[in-house]
Amino acid sequence: DAGVIQSPRHEVTEMGQEVTLRCKPISGHNSLFWYRQTMMRGLELLIYFNNNVPIDDSGMPEDRFSAKMPNASFSTLKIQPSEPRDSAVYFCASSLEGTSKVRDGYTFGSGTRLTVV
């Protein structure tokens, strides 16, 4: 397996523009997580899905953020409109929850570095 694949790796956009981040989880994993990492706030869980259903979106900062998981192999995180304070590295991770495989922990993608100017 190629691991968790995120795209793009880097995104520079102007304030007010829409940004879409993409994630392909590991085949067979049933849970997907979006995290945001900044120096000030560390790693924050934004939202997670189980079997493609959003379970907890309490970490989504505001209505400008939305996430979807239309099928087991794809998820998007959208920011509209983007603001400079959204600049961060966004990570997607997947895991197989509820089985003995949970001992393998989460598998993270390489992240998307977002810069909003």
Next chain:
Amino acid sequence: SQQGEEDPQALSIQEGENATMNCSYKTSINNLQWYRQNSGRGLVHLILIRSNEREKHSGRLRVTLDTSKKSSSLLITASRAADTASYFCATKGSSNTGKLIFGQGTTLQVKP
């Protein structure tokens, strides 16, 4: 709010020495995990210890868990320059809901 808090925030040692990082948390957990992050990369899972376990080993890694003190430690023995990275502890709540909360991390520098 963050569940785990690592101590120290930064650690610098010589190659061959042991490195110990500590993690404290606030609420009951199902398990605690340690991850490594190299600069500019994603996190890599190192080891998971369940709430009913006290110690786990994996190669040069040793993890302990003290649920009475709500703390864990990660020991890296015979460190190498390649161990230079940030190390994070993460906790999953006792309800085992799948939500993993990360601490702020310890930055480890191993000098050759």
